[in-house]
Amino acid sequence: MQTIRGTKDILPDEINQWQQLYFEALELLTLHNYSEIRTPIIEPTELFIKGVGNDTDIINKEMYNFVDQGKRNITLRPEGTACIARACISNKLYVNNITQKLWYMGPMFRYERPQSGRQRQFHQLGIEHIGSEHPFTDVEIINLTHNLLQKLQCPAYTVEINSIGTQEERKKYKIALVNYLDKFKTELDLDSQRRLTTNPLRILDSKNIKTQLVLQNAPDINQYLGTASIKHFNTVCEYLNILDIPYTINNKLVRGLDYYSHTAFEIINDQLGTKNTICGGGRYSNLIKQLGGPNIPGVGCAIGIERLLMLIKNTSKRKENKNRFYLITQGYEADKKAWNLIKLLQQEKIKFNIDFNQDSFQKNIKKAIKNNALGCLIIGPDEIKNSTITIKWLEKNYQETISYNNIIKYLKQNINQSN
Incomplete structure (x- = not known):
């Protein structure tokens, strides 16, 4: 289709x-x-x-x-x-x-x-x-x-x-314009010839080169x-x-x-x-x-x-969305935990993206880079066990582990610094 x-x-x-x-x-x-x-x-x-x-x-x-x-x-x-x-x-x-x-x-x-x-x-x-x-x-x-x-x-x-x-002034002008153009009717393009009897003012807007030459000496509306x-x-x-x-x-x-x-x-x-x-x-x-x-x-x-x-297109600068975090989960328990994190991110209006396709860790990192993310929020078995979240900063190319309870405060601080 x-x-x-x-x-x-x-x-x-x-x-x-x-x-x-x-x-x-x-x-x-x-x-x-x-x-x-x-x-x-x-x-x-x-x-x-x-x-x-x-x-x-x-x-x-x-x-x-x-x-x-x-x-x-x-x-x-x-x-x-x-x-x-x-x-x-x-x-x-x-x-x-x-x-x-x-x-x-x-x-x-x-x-x-x-x-x-x-x-x-x-x-x-x-x-x-x-x-x-x-x-x-x-x-x-x-x-x-x-x-x-x-x-x-x-x-x-x-x-x-x-x-x-005004309409009255245009009526007078139309009469003068038609009287002038009638002398050159055969030199006008077909559309303009038709408009002589229907809408003569539109002839002024013709892009036809021959018609434009004829119009050079036509009366101007400002005279009326x-x-x-x-x-x-x-x-x-x-x-x-x-x-x-x-x-x-x-x-x-x-x-x-x-x-x-x-x-x-x-x-x-x-x-x-x-x-x-x-x-x-x-x-x-x-x-x-x-x-x-x-x-x-x-x-x-x-x-x-x-x-x-x-x-x-070539002059406006596309605003890069560097405040977006990419969520990566590993395993069923991590998927469940991610929903709680999503709620917190929504409440604080922190932009995020998540893909539940269960791709490999490296493939998810590549997706995050392609999505222009500031960093990855990683939840796996170790993070579930220790109630933490691992953050991988993509531009700085390093990662650290943060307590789950402190994650929002930490993210907001780093977003402000990056801006």
Whole structure:
């Protein structure tokens, strides 16, 4: 049996990086008063049609849809923001406090061609600030993402930002963009030709070289922004300057989801090739209202975890687990005694490992070394008879015998010294 194409097992020797990322995010976001939220991986299909938009690639080509036994249309979530908005509405989170600062980490599902850094089941870490129209919140999301990437020692990346204005401003811009592109229709790639009538803004994101050449002289959206949109965007840039976060303004930057308005941003790294986006996000002023909730704005982003881990694999230092002790028992009575020792180790939160395969002493020592243990706790017939435990320190390459009653105190002292 093999995994389904586009899915991947995350094996024990890989999970350390996932855990490190999670705990770094937990620490940072808790400091900024963001609370973790976990939503179901299945949602009503209507949620994404209403929230993400009918003319997006996600809706038209990429969603995993099925009809369940109750004849309901169900979708494996392709992104997280619509789920967070739905959770705010269905749980009325806004009743006691209109401001909700939330984050999540989990799997998403899109039917795309599997490639490096993007599987059909992929994972995102998302940050959402709901309840404020102030540009401060746009910058807070960018700043949090920047701080997390710095903590994880992510190699050089670029923050690109743009304003895509209001829905009314985008309508005017779409007309101008289509009028321009119609003159070059035959020079556009097939996807872009189709998008001329469905979702013309997505053409700006095309990676096709010929299409990009055509776009060089296309009108920019900033020519169609009103005074309020320009002021909002200029304030975002001003705050980023105060924080010393380097950024570039990319007037061609759009996001692939219909709910975005005003600020849009991406964080990219050229080491990833054409699919070089680590993080994408922006403001969504009307999403919650579109889904049947009150008129509450929000702003957020999502980090692609697989892509990020590809970048930090060589820079993040694996934390060696040198506080783990390896228990070696010899004989039935020693096995029974080991359970009492395990209780004590659990109570004192001293990490340990034990293997009851009854391998030879030397084989167990080799396993302990492979497991990166600090030392071996050995219980055999002599130790049972004398109520002692033999400790073999692996790095120091010596052993000593300690009274069973003193073992925990002794271990804690030596752990502190080794740290």
